[in-house]
Amino acid sequence: MSTNGSATGETTRAEGVRARARHQMREAILETARSHLAEHGAVGLSLRAVARDVGMVSSALYRYFDSRDALLTALIIDAYDSLGDAVEEAEGACERDDLLARWLAIAVTTRTWALADPHQYALVYGSPVPGYAAPTDTVTPATRVTRLLAALLVDVEAAGLAPEAQSLPPAVVEAVAPAREYTGGHVGPDLMVRGLMAWTSLFGAVSFELFGQRHNAVADDRLDDFFTEETNRIARLIGLT
Amino acid sequence: MSTNGSATGETTRAEGVRARARHQMREAILETARSHLAEHGAVGLSLRAVARDVGMVSSALYRYFDSRDALLTALIIDAYDSLGDAVEEAEGACERDDLLARWLAIAVTTRTWALADPHQYALVYGSPVPGYAAPTDTVTPATRVTRLLAALLVDVEAAGLAPEAQSLPPAVVEAVAPAREYTGGHVGPDLMVRGLMAWTSLFGAVSFELFGQRHNAVADDRLDDFFTEETNRIARLIGLT
DNA sequence: AGGATCACAAGAGCAGTGCTCTATCTGGTG
DNA sequence: CACCAGATAGAGCACTGCTCTTGTGATCCT
Numbered sequence: 361m362s363t364n365g366s367a368t369g370e371t372t373r374a375e376g377v378r379a380r381a382r383h384q385m386r387e388a389i390l391e392t393a394r395s396h397l398a399e400h401g402a403v404g405l406s407l408r409a410v411a412r413d414v415g416m417v418s419s420a421l422y423r424y425f426d427s428r429d430a431l432l433t434a435l436i437i438d439a440y441d442s443l444g445d446a447v448e449e450a451e452g453a454c455e456r457d458d459l460l461a462r463w464l465a466i467a468v469t470t471r472t473w474a475l476a477d478p479h480q481y482a483l484v485y486g487s488p489v490p491g492y493a494a495p496t497d498t499v500t501p502a503t504r505v506t507r508l509l510a511a512l513l514v515d516v517e518a519a520g521l522a523p524e525a526q527s528l529p530p531a532v533v534e535a536v537a538p539a540r541e542y543t544g545g546h547v548g549p550d551l552m553v554r555g556l557m558a559w560t561s562l563f564g565a566v567s568f569e570l571f572g573q574r575h576n577a578v579a580d581d582r583l584d585d586f587f588t589e590e591t592n593r594i595a596r597l598i599g600l601t
Numbered sequence: 602m603s604t605n606g607s608a609t610g611e612t613t614r615a616e617g618v619r620a621r622a623r624h625q626m627r628e629a630i631l632e633t634a635r636s637h638l639a640e641h642g643a644v645g646l647s648l649r650a651v652a653r654d655v656g657m658v659s660s661a662l663y664r665y666f667d668s669r670d671a672l673l674t675a676l677i678i679d680a681y682d683s684l685g686d687a688v689e690e691a692e693g694a695c696e697r698d699d700l701l702a703r704w705l706a707i708a709v710t711t712r713t714w715a716l717a718d719p720h721q722y723a724l725v726y727g728s729p730v731p732g733y734a735a736p737t738d739t740v741t742p743a744t745r746v747t748r749l750l751a752a753l754l755v756d757v758e759a760a761g762l763a764p765e766a767q768s769l770p771p772a773v774v775e776a777v778a779p780a781r782e783y784t785g786g787h788v789g790p791d792l793m794v795r796g797l798m799a800w801t802s803l804f805g806a807v808s809f810e811l812f813g814q815r816h817n818a819v820a821d822d823r824l825d826d827f828f829t830e831e832t833n834r835i836a837r838l839i840g841l842t
Numbered sequence: 843a844g845g846a847t848c849a850c851a852a853g854a855g856c857a858g859t860g861c862t863c864t865a866t867c868t869g870g871t872g
Numbered sequence: 873c874a875c876c877a878g879a880t881a882g883a884g885c886a887c888t889g890c891t892c893t894t895g896t897g898a899t900c901c902t
Contacts (some may be wrong), residue, residue: 369628377898378850378898378899380851382850385850403644405892406889407888416891417851417852418853419852419854420852423849423850423851428890482728485814486727487723487728487811506818526862528830530824531826532827532830534823535820535823535824535827535830536818537820537828539819542817548741553830553831556818556819560802560805560809561802563805563814564809565805565807567808568801568804571726571727572729572735573726576776576783577747577779578776578777578779578780578797579776580771582772582775582776583776585770585773585776586776586794586797589770589773589776590794593794594796610888617871618869618872619877619879622879623879647858649858650859660880660881660882661879661881667896668861669859690867788856844901845900846885846901847898847900848897849896850895850896851894851895853893854891854893854894855891856892857889857890858887858889858890859874859886859887860875860887861885861887863884865881866882866889867878867879867880869875869877869878871876871877872873872874872875872876872877
């Protein structure tokens, strides 16, 4: 049986000093784990090193996290939430009917956040650690930014801004059915294809820049400008200009 | 001083039994390393395990590769070349003036290759192993597919197919200068921006599919169709339809 | 209040890793 | 044939994730 997992949610209530201490310990571990991640990356994250830094022996750490993977999972949720917080705040600060601003907020904030902590970005949008299957705990925080994009698409459709729809093969309509259902059916197939491509392009751009694939293609000191240009063009793709 | 590095190129000439045996040994190591990579991924690649499988003790392997990173580098070059071979062959089989076919060949072959060996794809287009700086040996094989895309863009421009150029901020023109220089200046700034976006979209799409980010957005049994739709739309972006 | 219980921490230990150093062996070359 | 560079083997170091056992101290119940 897992010693953690359930512990996260309960301890917010005042259940006793024991539970509170436990929760604080967990947070302390996570904090140093975060800094280790930022410095050495996911593959360099050592359970023992984290334990040392937090001032305990490695075996004691297993009271708080079942395994290294469990710790990594917590960090992943952490990262998703961190990105979610940043993007939601930026997007939320925009006028609701300024759809272009909302898109740009999402895009720019995502990139800024990724550049600030590349390892954290790599943890969630890089190649998954082989053999590591994302637990179901991660899916909810993972959808926070996609939910914003979905809502944006709904508003684009409602505002009648969607570009003239192309005719689509039935197979493609079926392909995007899950995504459309996610938006309550308020987004047409063509716009959904565009939206998914916008999503792909955004994270493709960030990944390429972060993982060094842009080297020798785009001037290093002009990456900002190029990204801006990209996001503007993607905005046009989904009818925002 | 490195015991390998230089050994790769020389041993093709008949320099003696010793050198030939050495080269064969290197190849044998690489072969089992390849299979280990395909099975366990990059982080799971163990030098000792490879040595065991190839029938020698781990320390002996260091005669052929200076370190685990050196072995990984060889595998990276391997992967780039494997992808380069596949894409070049597919693209080369197209009519030279059928630009759309050439694009689709590049795109489809890339995806097929990636799906066939995800770990190998992740090795070159996934998040880089932290602390690992790609040696200069890898840049040449890495450019093989981008070279094809660059040539394609040149032909698009020459054929006058490039979409009507938008006005570009000077900073963006500067940003794409390296890429344009790479094409001998035969590609205009606007088309180059489009080309780079096509490039990121392609690899963004493949990465998203491979790394599980498409889950719950695109129907699992319709990923092929969706990818086809994407490549067709990207083709339009660079004037191919 | 005393005793049972349980969460927690510590340590030893196992199997594995990358890598180094030394000793041994062997086979192509002068 | 003798020689010695090049190849191999093995021991060893410091590290990893993880388990098991033991000790300790706070909590809770009778």
